[in-house]
Amino acid sequence: ALALLSLRPLRLTAEDIVDLKDQVELRLSRHFYDLAALAPQDAEAYARMRSVAWQRYGLDLLDGGLPAGSLAQGLDVIDVMRNVHLLATQYCYSLHQQFFTQASNQGEAKIRTITVEHLAASIRVHGYGVINTAVNYSVGFIKRKLEVVAEFLADESVKSRLLADKQWMQGRSCYTWARGVESAKIIRRLGAGRDGVSFLDKLRQVVSQIGNSLGYVRMVRTAGMRSMAGSLDFLEAAPWLGRRDEGPDGMTNEFLEAAESTGSDVAVKEAAHLADVAARSVRRCFEASTDHLNLLADVFTKALARPQGGGVAPRLFHLLVPVLGCCFLDALLFGRELLAKRAVTPTGAKGDAVLFDDGFAVGVAFVLRVFGLERDFQSLHWFQTEIADSDVAVGRAREAAGLPFQDSQRSAAQAAADRRALLSAELGHLAAAMEAASALFGAHAVESPAPEEPGPAADTGDDAAGD
Known part of the structure; x- marks a missing residue:
């Protein structure tokens, strides 16, 4: 041939x-x-x-x-962008695999998924400029949710309990699991919404929604890089294309300069200019300046650093993280149980059937980064706590759904031991997810586990300081 x-x-x-x-x-x-x-x-x-x-x-x-x-286009990136609030509330985010799955409480046979491939195919159709628009939509949504978090922390009842936890931590090396459960019980007494969900659980959902919206921003950037990946071969063959310069506009125009030096006609110069723009667009897609997660964290951090931007209440958020973590792990285990049961037979229990929900870890890491509380949360050493069988009680999610704590075929002791093992395993997974999420914002939420020093016995949460 x-x-x-x-x-x-x-x-x-x-x-x-x-x-x-x-x-x-x-x-x-x-x-x-x-x-x-x-x-x-x-x-x-x-x-x-x-x-x-x-x-x-x-x-x-x-x-x-x-x-x-593409046949795998799925949901269009513009439709997701316009309904980012639905994405944040109805979907669960996978941090490491970067995709969303629908968390449905209706028991449908099929659920929707949103992957990087779907967004990349949509970006190829609409163009790379849709990424900045998607980020702007997410910024407004995150701003509103951060206001909800600040409003919850400003509540006098919540603030008093968190101040009590701060006083209780003096002289102790670790925030215990029992203390978090006890604080969750006290804060839940503040009331619930019309749907019966407590305000504490609603705040947990708000934090997860912040993480889901940030996960969407990350997926959009990854999809943009994937859509531009096919052009990298041309830039690698000509590394001088699209590079930054110290000129007036900070960019070079090699093709245009070459066309002008040879005295080419107008059509050739226009084509050369378009080639320079395309080369710069490909390079800009992979630059650190398009790391939108770090940019968002810096923007909100600077906004809260202003005199009118923050107060004393946001400085206590790190003490609320263990409380929210207890609620999150309880809801996650209940969601997995519902998912396992729906795979066998339909169930009428209220709740979202989920397998993972890394949006909570991303949301917590982002709020800690914005409030500047990463080191304060590290000092709690909450992820190094041990869960005793006596600390395991009926899950709040199961209790709200009207389900018993253990099956009739198992003893209460065996059920408590199994639940303690599950909680301990998921606590480790949450620690790993938060460390990975913190790396996205240029911080580290979890220190390397160190040998625990002998300290006071685990608190049951009934001392006078907490009440």
Whole structure:
């Protein structure tokens, strides 16, 4: 095949000339165009074939210029952006695998998922500029949720309990599990909403919603990089393209300068300018300046650093994290139990059937970063606490759903031991998730586990300081 393609044009008659390479290029270009028009979702595959044809056979195939498509597009990035509040409330985020799954309490047979591939395919259709718009939508949503967190912390009853916890921590090396459970019980007495969910659990949901919206921002940036990844080969072959310079606009225009130096016409100069813009866009997509999570954290941190931006109440948020963590682990275990039961038979219990919910860890890490309380939370050493069988009580989520603590076939002691093992395992997973989430904001929420020093016995939460 290579020998035939390398042949010179053949003269059949005085007027007829046949160029085998030109005929192959024409037929393949037409064939790829027709197939891409019939199945737009395969346009990317045909683009790869054109690249292979050029690299292996030297065939210069024409690009049909058709818009890209995908069968795996799923929810459009613009639809998700406009309904970011629904994404934050109805979906659960996976930190390491970067996808969302729908947390439904209706028992449907099918659930929706949102992956990076879905967003990348949507960005190819709408363009890279949609990323900044998606970030702006998320900023407004996060701002409103942070106001809810600050309002909850400003409540006098909540503040008094957190101040009591702060006084209780003096002289102790670790915030115990029992203390967190006891504080959760006291704060839950403040009341509940019309749906019967306590204000403490609503705050836990708000923190998870903040984390979910930040996870969406991270997924959008990853999808943008993935959509631009196909152009990296061209920049690696020409590392001088699209680089920053110390000029007036901070950018170089190699193609345009080369076109002007050769005295090219206007059309060539315009094409050269577009090539420079495209090269800069690809490089900008992978620069640290597009790390939106760090940028958001810096923006909100500076806003709260102003005299009118914060107060004493937000400085106590780190003491509320163990309380929220106890509620979160209880709700997570209950959600997994519902998911396991719905896989066998429909159940009428109220609650979200979930397998994971890393949005809580991301939200907590973000709020700690914004309030500047990372080291204060580390000093609690809450993740190093041990859960005793006596600390395990009926889960609040199970109690709200009207379900018993243990099955009739198991003893109470065995059920308590099993629940303690599950809570201990999930506490370790939460610590790892928070450490990974804190790394996204340029901080570390969890120190390396150190050997525990002998200290006072685990508190049951009934001392006078806590009451």
